Structure formats: structure tokens, C-alpha cells
Amino acid sequence: MHVGIIGVGLMGHGIARNVLSRGGFGLSFLDHPGNQPTDEIRDLGGTPCATPAEVAAVSDVVILCVTGSPQVEAIVAGEGGLATALRAGAVVVDCSTSLPETTLRMADAVRAAGGDYIDAPMTRTAKHAHEGTLNLLAGGAAEVLDRVRPVLASFTERVDHVGALGHGHRLKLLHNYVSVGFMTLLAEAAAQAADADVDPQVFVDVLAGGGGASAALDRLAPYITQGDREGLPFFVSNAQKDIGYYRVMSEAAGARTTIADGVHAALAQPVEAGRGDAYVPELVSLFRRDPEG
Structure with missing residues (x-):
């Protein structure tokens, strides 16, 4: 699987480096001024993209690690967003801290584009992200979660399936x-x-x-x-x-x-x-x- 990530900040940087170094997955990331310095991610083989749509076009799994609901909505459903270029069967994994109502709306947009959605926010710190030992609270269909577990395993210590879509957030x-x-x-x-x-x-x-x-x-x-x-x-x-x-x-x-x-x-x-x-x-x-x- 090829992985995309949007939001290479304090948490996302650690996720990205572990997807590459521990998981051995190919990685594309959104080049954005809010990112932490991405030299290490590029050196490990990460490829920058100019828009969320470009990330979606090459990714089987797209991880979101952004500030909150407005950013998630813009990335998924906005102009040049994920929903405009999502691969059939791709899974969006939202690790942001967002409102459950946003999760349900964005999941509808992703499903309409032929993909699936999991909300999987984190409960640990940037140190754990760097070490690859985050904990995730995952909401959504169990079979969809199972499809992305190999990717999630590269940067987590545990992933708990906590219920239906939206229950993670x-x-x-x-x-x-x-x-x-x-x-x-x-x-x-x-x-x-x-x-x-x-x-x-x-x-x-x-x-x-x-x-x-x-x-x-x-x-x-x-x-x-x-x-x-x-x-x-x-x-x-x-x-x-x-x-x-x-x-x-x-x-x-x-x-x-x-x-x-x-x-x-x-x-x-x-x-x-x-x-x-x-x-x-x-x-x-x-x-x-x-x-x-």
C-alpha cells in the first residue's frame, strides 16, 4: 500500500517517519507551510505533493493529522480536496481531533467518491509519535479498520476499535x-x-x-x-x-x-x-x- 499524509506537524512528522522507516511503505505528503521541517521525511523517500488531490491520486491510505474540523472539511471536500481524486477503495484515516458530526459528513463525501473512512484520533504525545508508540481510538467498520492495520501498526503501540464511525472522535x-x-x-x-x-x-x-x-x-x-x-x-x-x-x-x-x-x-x-x-x-x-x- 502507498500511504499519503496531510499534516506533518508535531504529531504528523513522527507518523510520517515511522510509516517510512518502520513500515517500509511508500509515502506522499502535502507540502504545506504548517509542516515541521521535512528534510528527514524526504531523505527517507517521502514525496511532496502540492494539493490534497495529488496526495489522493497516488495513495491507498490517506492519514489526516491536522488541527480540527474546518481543516478536515477543506482537505476532504474543498476545492482540490481528497474527494476529487480519491482512488477506488482507498481509506481515509482521520487522526485529527475533530467533531463527530464532521466525521460523519466527511465520511459520506469519501464514500460517494468510492472510498472508506475511519476516525482514529490519538491519545498520546509528540514523543510517542516520534517513537512510533501512539495509541489510536478507531471508529468505523471493523473490516475497513482491518485493511489499514498494517499501516497503523507502523506508528502505534495499540489501536482500539471503539465503535461506530464518529465514536473515535x-x-x-x-x-x-x-x-x-x-x-x-x-x-x-x-x-x-x-x-x-x-x-x-x-x-x-x-x-x-x-x-x-x-x-x-x-x-x-x-x-x-x-x-x-x-x-x-x-x-x-x-x-x-x-x-x-x-x-x-x-x-x-x-x-x-x-x-x-x-x-x-x-x-x-x-x-x-x-x-x-x-x-x-x-x-x-x-x-x-x-x-x-
Whole structure:
């Protein structure tokens, strides 16, 4: 199978290198200014393409790893999009974080063009993408998923089939709500502790020894104690976007969003202040009484 990928960013770069180096598949990618540097991908044999349609024309599997629903819709159904040039029987694997409603609409467009669609968002970090140990939450027909498992195996540790089409993105938004919600709460507490001159290592140790022990603490602790943000290279703007998607999904389902509203408002403050490009661990500083201090 020849693989196409659209979105060679923090996550997509690791996916692309492992599709080539571990999987041994041919790879074409969309040449886009939002990509990470692609020298390594080109050196491994990856071929740049000018449009999504060009990627579709040569690919049996097309992986999407872009920011969100507007980008997915433009790539799949827009002018020069995948649906205009998709190979018969090709499978689009959407690893983006998107709205379930978008998944269903784009799947209809792909099926009308003769292909199939899987939503398979990721639950790990850019480090895992680089190492080829991502976890995927895959929604869609089991037989379609089975057709692309050899490709997915090149960059994943596990792939869970979580239900019908759209359930991958629904569960990803539930997952990110819990994960980002925990980290936002922890960052606010860490900021308050810092403002009160609490020793940061003592703060971390107290939480780790009690009810605050969590993946959120593990990911933010290096920043709290050492100012090291690199353990979680995830933009605050993307975190806000994911919580916004969760709220949209919840409101459509008639579910309550009381806590989600608060998390979204907390994340909106640094984004509106022009710090959306900060990594999530940096919220610890951005939430302080004097963020510039």
C-alpha cells in the first residue's frame, strides 16, 4: 500500500517517519507551510505533493493529522480536496481531533467518491509519535479498520476499535476534556502555590503522595519544578479548541457543561492575551498573579 499524509506537524512528522522507516511503505505528503521541517521525511523517500488531490491520486491510505474540523472539511471536500481524486477503495484515516458530526459528513463525501473512512484520533504525545508508540481510538467498520492495520501498526503501540464511525472522535473529546481539565486545574493550583512561595518540589511531592497523583501531575511536574515545558509540546490554543469542541458536542447531546465552561474560560485568557502558542505546562506561569514576573 502507498500511504499519503496531510499534516506533518508535531504529531504528523513522527507518523510520517515511522510509516517510512518502520513500515517500509511508500509515502506522499502535502507540502504545506504548517509542516515541521521535512528534510528527514524526504531523505527517507517521502514525496511532496502540492494539493490534497495529488496526495489522493497516488495513495491507498490517506492519514489526516491536522488541527480540527474546518481543516478536515477543506482537505476532504474543498476545492482540490481528497474527494476529487480519491482512488477506488482507498481509506481515509482521520487522526485529527475533530467533531463527530464532521466525521460523519466527511465520511459520506469519501464514500460517494468510492472510498472508506475511519476516525482514529490519538491519545498520546509528540514523543510517542516520534517513537512510533501512539495509541489510536478507531471508529468505523471493523473490516475497513482491518485493511489499514498494517499501516497503523507502523506508528502505534495499540489501536482500539471503539465503535461506530464518529465514536473515535467522541471518545477523544471525552478523553481530552478529562486530561486538559485535570492539567488546567493543576496549573491553577501550582500558580497559587508559587505565588505563596510554596517550594515547588514539596508541592509536587505532596500531590504525588495523595489524591493529586495523576498523569496530569506527571506531565506538568517537570515545568513546576524545573521550568521544563518540553514534556508536553501541546499548544494552549489547541487545548482551548478541544474543550470548545467538547462543549459543542455536549450541548448537542443536551449534557451539562458547567465545569467545561470554566475550563474553556480559563484557557481563553492566555489565548486572548496572545499566548496561545505557549505549551500547556506554561499555564503554571500564565496563571500566576503576575504572569510577566
